[in-house]
Amino acid sequence: MIGYYLGLVVFAVMFAWIVWGPITWLLLSIFTPKALLDKYFKEPHFTLTETYMMRGWPGFLMRTAIFGWSLILPSLGKKRQIKETWKYMPRWYAIALKIFIYGCMASLLIVATLMPILLLFDF
């Protein structure tokens, strides 16, 4: 019985992400602050290849994800020399981007943890 409800949780998390995830990601990518792009979306912070691949659809989605991680794990930005990206974005954008990344990772954690258990064990 527990397995039944846990499985419903997995489906609910996936369906919910399909509803809010892509549209949020797209909006955050479209409304990326210009100040942030002017400051960091160029060499030496991004390679020339990356700037070309991530400047439009669908590469800019990955660019948004990168800037999102710069808010959550800023210490990882040493190689790219990217720091304090929050200074170059409005407060609402920084909050929304953080919620997006946290939401995605929480969804991934739930599904990645429960699905193998539900598939391998019968309870």
Place this chain on the structure above:
Amino acid sequence: MNSLVQSFEQAILPTDQAPMLYRVKPGDTLSRIIADHYEIHYQDPRYQDVQASLLHFNDTLTDPNLIHPNQLLWLMPLTPDNAMAMCPAPAPADKPTSGKFDPSMIADSGLRHWLMPSGQTTYGEYAERMKRLMPTATKEQEAFWALAWLDENYGVTSVAATAGFNSFGGLVSQAHNAFIAEVKHIYHDYKRGALTENQYDYQRQKALKTYAHKLGSFEKLLFKGQTAREAIRITRSKALPATGVIDAHLERLSGMAKVASRGGTVLAVAGVGVGCYQIANTSDRHKKNEILAETVGSTFAGGVATVALGVILFSNPVGWGVALVLGTGAAIASYGAGIGTAALYNSRYRQHDFVNTTGVDKLCR
């Protein structure tokens, strides 16, 4: 191919009465096909019946002694008791010159009843419907089966195609092509007198060396077996612009980059579209829910995996090679998650109709 044929026909036919679509191989004869499929040999009294039914249900088969490789033939199943084929052989005096089966030739026996159960669609009607749906020209049939295979195997092929487009896009990105364009600019600077010959040689070689280093072993793939240094050269012919060869390569590579970028976008949308198409084109509720589960699982996994990959890309600038590996991994994870989600649905939630609950069946119809 046989499993593909079965999945196509079982959508509209009872599983125990499904005909088989057989592709003639080199060396086949009609008698051998009948012997292999029906275990009825030439001397068997039922042989003529089976041959007559093949002639009836296959418009492309006009002469039983004349079949050719890749020809497609419908092989109808025998009656449940294997007592006779679908139609009796006509008496020699009544044998139609065209060899076509005439339903009125059926004796008033159990066979007529079997073929025409009261109030139900006949087996023959199913077969007639399929004959109308199937294209008749050989090339059209080839295209039909290619599309059917793609429909059946989209999940696997989309992984490979997505990874291919992603890597191809990286390979021919405008960033890389900028190095080739730089050779052209360096040449023009040299001709203007802004550079000496030694400076021109040095800068040209440096640009091409950097480009070759970025492409790695795929350099010759892009330049049809030549290295960039061999392919990117100044034309000495007075009939052509000096940088004509360079311009031609740039135009070709830019075109390829456009295709790669479109391909990635098309596949991103097609993945969801194919799921919706498959849901709309099956009447089995369970199958609809299975497809929905697979599509949701793969879309979810692809999306969150890409977001998760952002942490790796944030900490490390990567070239196209590593990007290819990461992108391929995400595509494979996405495909695997779709399969896993469908398996989870089948194992625990077969009785649930998520398609109806979410309203997807109203959207995809």
